[in-house]
Amino acid sequence: MNTQTPQSWEARADAHSFYGFTDLPTVADRGTIVLTHGKGPYVYDVHGREYLDGNSGLWNMVAGFDHKGLTEAAKAQYDKFPGYHAFFGRMSDQTVMLSEKLIEVSPFNRGKVFYTNSGSEANDTMVKMLWFLWASEGQPQRRKILTRENGYHGVTVVSASMTGKPYNSVFGLPLDGFIHLSCPHYWRFGKEGESEAQFTKRMAKELEDTIKKEGPETIAGFFAEPVMGAGGVIPPSKGYFQAIQPILKRYNIPLIADEVITGFGRTGETWGCETYDFVPDAIISSKNLTAGFFPMGAVLLGPDLTDRLQKAAEEIEEFPHGFTASGHPVGCAIALKAIDVVLNEGLLDNVRKLTPLFEEGMARLAEKKNIGEWRGKGLMGALEAVKDKDTKTPFDGSLSVSERIANACTDHGLICRPLGQAVVLCPAFIMTPAHMDEMFSKLDSALDKVFAEVG
Ligand SMILES: *Cc1c(COP(=O)(O)O)cnc(C)c1O
Numbered sequence: 001m002n003t004q005t006p007q008s009w010e011a012r013a014d015a016h017s018f019y020g021f022t023d024l025p026t027v028a029d030r031g032t033i034v035l036t037h038g039k040g041p042y043v044y045d046v047h048g049r050e051y052l053d054g055n056s057g058l059w060n061m062v063a064g065f066d067h068k069g070l071t072e073a074a075k076a077q078y079d080k081f082p083g084y085h086a087f088f089g090r091m092s093d094q095t096v097m098l099s100e101k102l103i104e105v106s107p108f109n110r111g112k113v114f115y116t117n118s119g120s121e122a123n124d125t126m127v128k129m130l131w132f133l134w135a136s137e138g139q140p141q142r143r144k145i146l147t148r149e150n151g152y153h154g155v156t157v158v159s160a161s162m163t164g165k166p167y168n169s170v171f172g173l174p175l176d177g178f179i180h181l182s183c184p185h186y187w188r189f190g191k192e193g194e195s196e197a198q199f200t201k202r203m204a205k206e207l208e209d210t211i212k213k214e215g216p217e218t219i220a221g222f223f224a225e226p227v228m229g230a231g232g233v234i235p236p237s238k239g240y241f242q243a244i245q246p247i248l249k250r251y252n253i254p255l256i257a258d259e260v261i262t263g264f265g266r267t268g269e270t271w272g273c274e275t276y277d278f279v280p281d282a283i284i285s286s287k288n289l290t291a292g293f294f295p296m297g298a299v300l301l302g303p304d305l306t307d308r309l310q311k312a313a314e315e316i317e318e319f320p321h322g323f324t325a326s327g328h329p330v331g332c333a334i335a336l337k338a339i340d341v342v343l344n345e346g347l348l349d350n351v352r353k354l355t356p357l358f359e360e361g362m363a364r365l366a367e368k369k370n371i372g373e374w375r376g377k378g379l380m381g382a383l384e385a386v387k388d389k390d391t392k393t394p395f396d397g398s399l400s401v402s403e404r405i406a407n408a409c410t411d412h413g414l415i416c417r418p419l420g421q422a423v424v425l426c427p428a429f430i431m432t433p434a435h436m437d438e439m440f441s442k443l444d445s446a447l448d449k450v451f452a453e454v455g
Pocket residue numbers: 117118119120121123152153154155225229230258259260261286287
């Protein structure tokens with residue numbers, strides 16, 4: 001129960017902070033959790049309560065909440081050169097080094113990087129780049145953007161139009177020309193008697209039919225997360241990217257991998273596209289890029305798009321786009337350190353080591369009669385609550401099952417996130433097997449409690 005007084009942190013949060021992506025009835029009932037600090041994968045609230053954060057912040061705090069190497073890199077750069085832009089032929093040495101590093105660790109043998117402050121802005125930037133280059137190449141009508149239902153690409157006007165979630169209708173979005181294909185979630189959308197291979201084929205056929213119907217000469221690009229994250233942790237059906245990439249190539253449509261969540265280790269490889277064995281034309285990065293220690297996004301262009309954009313920009317003598325803090329030296333210094341920490345200081349190795357434990361824990365919870373499936377890849381996973389396992393029938397929406405589960409977890413000192421009727425786990429890469437046990441045993445108790453109430 002929410003026992004806040006007018007002077008409490010909870011009431012003060014309500015009074016002057018406007019909440020985004022927050023279930024207002026839950027906050028009214030329980031109060032906002034106001035946090036003061038973190039330690040390893042734990043965070044602490046103003047009352048001294050400890051929570052194991054099963055979502056590593058918002059997928060991004062992969063090195064934990066007090067990584068000394070990262071805070072030291074930040075402090076050193078603040079002391080040396082605390083801010084600069086990347087306009088007018090100037091940029092910081094850190095920015096130069098980060099671009100070199102990003103291309104080095106990318107799947108591209110050469111390419112270029114453009115910086116933003118967020119994943120949404122990186123997707124917006126990529127769309128502007130595509131519009132810019134197609135127009136420069138004499139195809140200004142190539143403006144339509146293809147994405148998928150349940151894809152999440154951000155919240156700015158363009159990236160929200162790319163996002164395939166119904167809640168954006170309250171803003172009158174998507175804008176015209178943003179087309180959402182079917183979500184390649186076999187368990188939920190496979191038809192009676194349809195094999196996974198047939199399902200993948202159907203997804204590919206839908207893509208080709210859509211391209212033909214819209215006219216390939218009107219399509220600027222296709223964006224996809226290797227594993228859908230905020231749409232509910234949905235790995236693609238088997239062979240999905242192998243089925244769609246040749247179609248995109250045939251119609252000369254760039255494939256952009258939105259790796260804001262999957263980039264830098266989440267799926268067990270540096271990039272999600274490596275896990276799913278395809279090379280995109282460009283990569284969108286954010287979140288783990290700085291291990292959550294600085295707001296930053298980046299567009300990584302592969303060789304073909306690099307050359308074409310370079311040519312388009314040279315034609316009018318500039319690419320008229322950029323953010324005041326694009327390539328911020330402190331953000332770049334932190335990202336350089338974060339990449340080193342993830343790739344070279346054992347975090348990616350730990351993801352691989354923990355993955356079997358994670359899968360085991362998820363599979364065990366998925367035996368419950370009200371869990372329809374568990375799905376995921378590497379250290380990202382979701383458990384889908386269902387009223388009836390055999391028919392995959394969801395609970396009545398008014399029961400708010402996943403919110404109840406998340407709230408019961410909070411009561412047990414575990415943070416995890418409700419998404420539709422699923423509960424999402426995406427732990428930090430620094431977790432130990434003991435942290436894993438703690439996470440699953442707390443979630444186990446929370447599930448039992450809620451299913452006893454509603455099941
Ligand atoms: C979080 C996310 C974004 C948006 O990033 P912001 O920094 O919140 O703007 C875009 N794409 C994907 C796949 C994401 O998970």
